[in-house]
Amino acid sequence: MLMALRGILVSLLGVYYFTFFKDYNNVKKSNKLDNISVAKVGVLGCIANFFDTLGIGSFAIIVAANKYFKIGIKDKELPGFLNVGCCLPVMCEAFIFTTVIKVDPITLFAMLIAAAVGSYIGAGIIAKLDEAKIQLVMGTALLFTAVLMFCSKMGYMPGGGEAIGLTGIKLVIGIIGNAVLGALMTAGVGLFAPCMALCYFLGLSSQVVFPIMMGSCAMLQPVSSVKFIKEGAYPRKASLVLSLCGAVGVFVAAFIVKSLPIETLKWLVMAVLVYTGASMIAGAKKNLENEADVVVE
Numbered sequence: 001m002l003m004a005l006r007g008i009l010v011s012l013l014g015v016y017y018f019t020f021f022k023d024y025n026n027v028k029k030s031n032k033l034d035n036i037s038v039a040k041v042g043v044l045g046c047i048a049n050f051f052d053t054l055g056i057g058s059f060a061i062i063v064a065a066n067k068y069f070k071i072g073i074k075d076k077e078l079p080g081f082l083n084v085g086c087c088l089p090v091m092c093e094a095f096i097f098t099t100v101i102k103v104d105p106i107t108l109f110a111m112l113i114a115a116a117v118g119s120y121i122g123a124g125i126i127a128k129l130d131e132a133k134i135q136l137v138m139g140t141a142l143l144f145t146a147v148l149m150f151c152s153k154m155g156y157m158p159g160g161g162e163a164i165g166l167t168g169i170k171l172v173i174g175i176i177g178n179a180v181l182g183a184l185m186t187a188g189v190g191l192f193a194p195c196m197a198l199c200y201f202l203g204l205s206s207q208v209v210f211p212i213m214m215g216s217c218a219m220l221q222p223v224s225s226v227k228f229i230k231e232g233a234y235p236r237k238a239s240l241v242l243s244l245c246g247a248v249g250v251f252v253a254a255f256i257v258k259s260l261p262i263e264t265l266k267w268l269v270m271a272v273l274v275y276t277g278a279s280m281i282a283g284a285k286k287n288l289e290n291e292a293d294v295v296v297e
Contacts, residue, residue, distance in 0.1 A: 001105035002098065005112065009218055012116075013091055016222035020084070023229050024236045034235040036072050041238050042245040044071060049089040049246035053096075053253035055210065057192040058086055058246070060142060067279065073235055075135050075283070079126050079187055080225075080234025083119075085242030087221040092250045094218030097211040104165020107174065111212055112219040114175040115191070118182030119220035123227035126186045135284035137187045142277030146270045148193040152200075153267070161203035170202045182220045186227075191217055 027033055044065050052058035059082050066073045073081050098108070126134070166174050177198045185191045195213040204212070228234045 001109055005105070005109055005215075006095065006098070009091060009094060009215075012219065012222035013088070016087055016225050019226050019229050020240075023232075024240065027236050033237045034072075036235065036238045036241075038237075038241050040069060040071055041241040044069075045085065045089070045242035045245035046249035046252075048249070049086065050249035050253045052086070052089065052192075052246075053093055053250045055192060055196075057145075058082075058089075060145065062086075062242075063138070063142065063280075064275075071238075073238060075138075075280070076130070077233060077235050078138065079134060080228035080231075081239055081242070083123070083186060083221050084225040084228055084234045085239040086217075086246060087225050088243040089246035089250045090214060090217040090221055092247050093214040093254075094211070096250075096254050097214050101207050101211050102164055103208045103211050107165040107171060108212060108215060110171065110175050111178040112215045114179040115182035115185075115216035115220040116223045118179035118184075119186050119224035120227060122183030122186035123224035126233075128231070132284045132288045134187075135280045136288075139277045139280030139282075139284060141184065141187055142280065143274060145193050146274045146277065148197055149270050152193065152197065153270075162205050163203045164205060164208050166202055166204070174198065174202055178216055182216065182224075185217070185220060186224045191220075 024033075044062060048058035048061040048065070051061060062082060062085075063078060065071060066078065126137070129137070178195065181191050181194050181198070184194070192213050195216060196209050199209045199212055200206075
């Protein structure tokens with residue numbers, strides 16, 4: 001079953017890249033590719049996905065860097081940028097962690113498929129939202145992720161068990177829960193923290209969490225990415241650079257770096273999440289007020 005799962009992932013990646021490069025070339029011919037700093041996006045992709053491989057997550061880092069280092073990605077295109085640009089890196093993570101960590105194949109397969117179904121539904125909704133609504137959704141999502149990370153850090157959430165798989169009602173809860181998380185991820189909610197909380201709640205071991213959460217992202221991101229690509233709701237050039245450089249960051253983290261002060265870094269990421277989330281909500285409020293003024297006039 002694990003080989004079948006990998007076959008599905010490779011097939012999804014093939015469909016994703018076929019769709020991506022077809023759209024990329026069409027836009028390139030019309031000279032409408034986004035004008036971004038390749039160096040900035042490349043460094044960001046490498047760093048963000050380096051930390052993603054270590055279990056911290058990449059979405060919060062990318063959103064914050066885009067704002068504070070003036071990367072140039074519009075808020076409306078951020079969900080598409082996150083999902084399309086991080087597709088290849090997370091696929092690499094999935095292959096690495098499903099190889100080195102033993103997990104029940106039925107549990108893995110069911111939860112990954114659920115995440116993909118949820119993402120397809122979510123991407124269709126998010127891609128059609130205006131900038132103010134996307135800012136509001138992403139700002140709320142970032143704050144929610146910060147709360148989950150804080151609860152985990154303080155020991156307020158279940159600490160997990162020893163199980164490497166789920167059965168019965170626990171498996172049903174895991175499938176439904178991961179489908180919801182897949183839908184939320186298309187809005188910019190990093191899947192790692194809430195998926196980790198879900199797996200711990202269901203009694204899975206802390207090691208098994210890694211192939212499940214990374215495999216979920218690998219399964220859902222090609223699906224959601226194709227939706228974003230077809231809607232044109234993403235920056236083409238920036239997503240390509242993020243994707244390629246992000247894969248480099250994954251392999252550096254997985255095979256070269258052995259230890260980092262991860263717990264300290266998590267506090268920093270939480271602070272970034274809160275500040276960035278609050279800033280996006282404030283931006284959404286300002287945009288909605290401006291829209292209201294235009295309507296009144």
